[in-house]
Amino acid sequence: MGEKGESSKSAMLKHAEEEELNTKRLKTVEGEESNMVEETENIKLKTSDEIIFEVEPSIVKEMVTIQTFIEDNNNETSIPIPLPNVTSNTLRRILEFKARGFDEEFVKTLGMDEVFELILAANYLNMKTLLDILTKIIADFIKNKSVEFVRKFFNIVNDFTPEEEAKIREENAWAFEGFECDD
């Protein structure tokens, strides 16, 4: 019947234009109507720099903050949802990362500044899988680094006096043995 025809048409559409849809998903739409064929309504997200993204509901489900917001507002999805803490660059990266199946190797190609932005966004959006991967990557990165490196890395001020710090180092001298690599 009519319904059957439409669903097989959408199946074909999804199959054949999967790649194109991916890029369309990442394209920015500034205040215009989307020209995508939508079987399920995509959710509009507006980043801090005023750019609107249309994102598939399955991806938005992973963004628990947004998902909760939608459910609390009676599933009202016609108005763009503001993300004041996420820039368009960051959201684009997140969607790209997701499209690549959260490939760790991809994240390792990004600079640490970008990783920090990603982790802050993932925290704000409450995306557990992404957070797990990013925290693990940072942990692996710092585990062989020196105390000084870690301070610089996180921009942490050392509030110990030299004597206090020396005392802690002495008490735990065994932990400082071994090769330290700061590259």
Next chain:
Amino acid sequence: MRSEKKPWSPLLCDELIEEILSRLPVKPLIQFKCVCKGWNSLMSDPYFIKLHLSKSAAKDDLEHLQLMKNVCLRSIPEIHMESCDVSSLFHSLQIETFLFNFANMPGYHLVGSCNGLHCGVSEIPEGYRVCFWNKATRVISKESPTLSFSPGIGRRTMFGFGYDPSSDKYKVVAIALTMLSLDVSQKTEMKVYSAGDSSWRNLKGFPVLWTLPKVGGVYLSGTLNWVVIKGKETIHSEIVIISVVLEKETCRSLFLPDDFCFVDTNQF
């Protein structure tokens, strides 16, 4: 509470940094105590310690597990531990074991481990003392108050060590069979000690035992368990599991399935 404090880093919030730190192995964590005062006190924060433990326990690799073998060198209950990495059992052709001595403290022997915390016992003229050692962080507790049992002409002891989640405390259970005099009677006693307490307590409801369990207590979900023979070793002997519920410090007996039988491991 935490939001009133100045954050450690202008780049990430404290909670995110904690998540990252909880994924680090112990050695770098100890080094990073020097980073700032906030990180130093974080390492001693019970909440963070539990978070770190949960992340370690959830790892897929077996790096954090050790297999311990009881090696009784003499007939007196002196336990010499050998241990090896569980992961090496899967990856290495040759298994390297190393002698596990309790924190280099003379007179102490390992009697149990739980969540990476080891419990050691030493015998003194007045009785026994226990102490706790975190091998990974190299922190040792103070010695416990003295544990004493009824005086007699001979005694054998067995211990168990586990964690009680309801009170968030680690507890040691001590079982003693004391020969009071030259007639055959032995006295059974079971006592329990919570880390940090000022004295040992009697357990409630423990059965009369005729022999001691052969190995230390097995910890499972807030209980410590031993296989024992309850009753005289003649016609009416019963093999049961003595299970101590650490929360209530009570004892109950669990019967083994009908078709249970011991396997003679010397055959293998």
